[in-house]
Amino acid sequence: MYFQHNLVLWLVLLVLPVGVSIFMLEVFSAEIVQHVPIGIVKQDRSQLADEFEQGLRASPVIEVKTMCAELSDCEHAIIRGDLTAFVVIPYDMERRALRLETPVVPIYSSGQNYLTNTFVTKEIRSVFSSIGANIYTKAMEDPVKVQLKSVGNIEANYQGFLGLGLATSIFHLACILGAVYVMSFPFRDRRIREFLAAAGGNRAVLWAASLLPLIILEWLAMVGVYAYARKVLAPMTLDEFVVVSAAQLIMVLACVGAGTSFVGITGNMRMSSSVAGVIAGPAFAFAGQTFPLMAMPIAVRGFAFILPLTHILKVQSSMLLGPIGKAHAWDSIEILIGMAIFWMLLGGRLMFFRWKWGAKREPRIVELDKLNAREAFKFKAELEAKIAEKKAVIAAKKAAKIAAKVAKAEAKKAAKEAK
């Protein structure tokens, strides 16, 4: 019944989660950071300085955007955000390098942007060390080479690092918000009696009928987006798909249960949406995929633990490690099962009370909303008559009480006088 002509519900349940998830995957479609703008202050006009400049220009990670005449020009460009870093090639650099005086080349980088700063400094260091090494030790190879590999994300691309997690966090929010919407809109529209009647007056039936379509829809959408993302990033095995899908279903149950509980506690859509937003909105920042959990304060780690997102991300990330990872995914799935049972039971219990209480309060208001103008006028007149009647009864009672009091006082007075 609730799926009928309800645009916002479709937006919250399907259109926005799927759309925003795919959007988040597309954000990182460049995969790695490239063309970071830098500037050069070239004080030395030598062949070596030209070689450094060409080396920097040849790098795919950086893009020499400005040749600054003065140091302050580049500094202001950094302040404005036009550049991320600038290199100062000092006077007499070549001459001093050839004399083995080791002239230092200062690199000024804006640490404000953690990501681009890391990439740009690494790349500049690499360009300078490789060109510098050619001066005296061209034929001599570096004795130690280091190869950095990211397990499960071989190319170390950001779609793999963040895209999957972000898509999951969107569904985490969608499940909680969807449950909030589905459970609270009969309260907002004052249709509890209508819904209860459709469920044959059975609250258990209403609970199951409200949640089942939501759970199935969210789960299928989430599995679909995950499969699409893994298809883009790296192929997935069947057993991995089964384990992750099962874990995602449990996460959906836990989130839907949590959303139901928020409605059960607050009793209205506005407040429960706010609670859901405060908890699930920034959940990704707490889930440990960007900033690791171990570096967070203990209380924050506790909060992260109660978020289903933290555990589903662990399941997904352990899948990246192949068969060994799969064996360890079970620990997180167990926690998710516990969460799903707890939230579902709590949400169900609270909603049973809310429906019972809400149905008692509802009828008069519902009818007023549904009546047409003439009926409403008639109803209003009847209501006013009833109120007037009640008021008259109260006034009569009050008058009788006062009369009794007066009579009592007079009797007392008479008795006193007689005495």
Add this chain to the structure above:
Amino acid sequence: MFEMIKRLLKVAFTEWKLFYTDPAAVLLLVVAGVIYAFYYPTPYMNQTVSKVPVAVVDMDHTVMSRQLTEMSQATQQIDVRYIFSDVAEAEAALAREDIYGFMVIPHDMEKELRNGETVTLNVFTHGAYVMLHGNIGTAFTTCGLTLGATTKVKRIALGRKVPAAKAMAMRDPVPISIETMYNSTGSYSNYVVPSVLVLVLQQTLVIGLCVLGGPRAHRRFRRKYRETPVENEKLFYRYFGRSLAYFFHYCTFILFYHFVIYNIFDFPRRGELLPMVAFAVVFLFCVINFAMVLSQVFLRRETSMQVFLFLSMPVLFLGNFSWPLYLMPTWMQAVAYAIPSTFAIPAWLAIEQRGADIFDAAALLYPMAIQGVFYMVLGLVMTRIRDGATLINNTGDM
């Protein structure tokens, strides 16, 4: 003139009173801005990630391999918790998340280096954690390259018969020195939180304004006030009077963030008075008008909240600070240019974090001002259309 100001202020004051009397508005326009300012920075209170648990798979078992392990242990970023002899053990530890990365020292490393050969050290990190990948990679790479540099200096000194100091200069004749400005400690909270604060201001203002119906006459949630003169003011007074209320209210938030939040969480505070004032005026002008336009779309108060909760994350990523905007697809860049935060976040970072003066800030504020004017015209037109529409009881769900 005096009469006009009086009428504008009357509308503004009535609207301001509403912020504190309507529970939904209190939550969004007063509480959320304060709560989020404390809530978001808490995960990053330790600022940097240090001593990440890692392992070393030592297949060489020589003095040099032990020196390399000790060197790794001495770095700030990582903590060598285990030394394994087998890669499988390290993989199992990685799966249990006892460690987040490991370095493999190959068999006969010392022998090969002494024989003048080249050795490759493999460093593996967990593919799900971007920041740990960077930290572990940097620490192990630095140690590996230091070992390589020492070996190379020895080879140069012995091969070319030069003193060690000269050999060192020959190995790296042009050393570089990296000066990290504006965030010398590499703090993650300095990187993330200031931008998020701007987004918090924008999102709470947009949702709050939509919840309160923007400049609309006959707001559905104010049945008993519908006939009051303030609710039925002319479009001009209603639009700009209410805008004024939001403007002054959010000015207090900017001051609160600048003087309280930045102090508590120890963020660099380099903002000068003039650029800060210019930013506040342009940013709030732009966001208020943006919200005024959006408020005409939603008829139910909660809908804006539900929709914008989903959109917060894309808007954050379009803010040009976590991932460069120029690396995103063209259509995303086009979407980004329609959102105030795309210009506001870089402007705020330039002014408050990097101490931009008014000349540097001006270039960043112009696009936002143009956006503001565009949304103001659109907002006035849409409000006029909306005011003309009849008030229906069952307005659907939007």
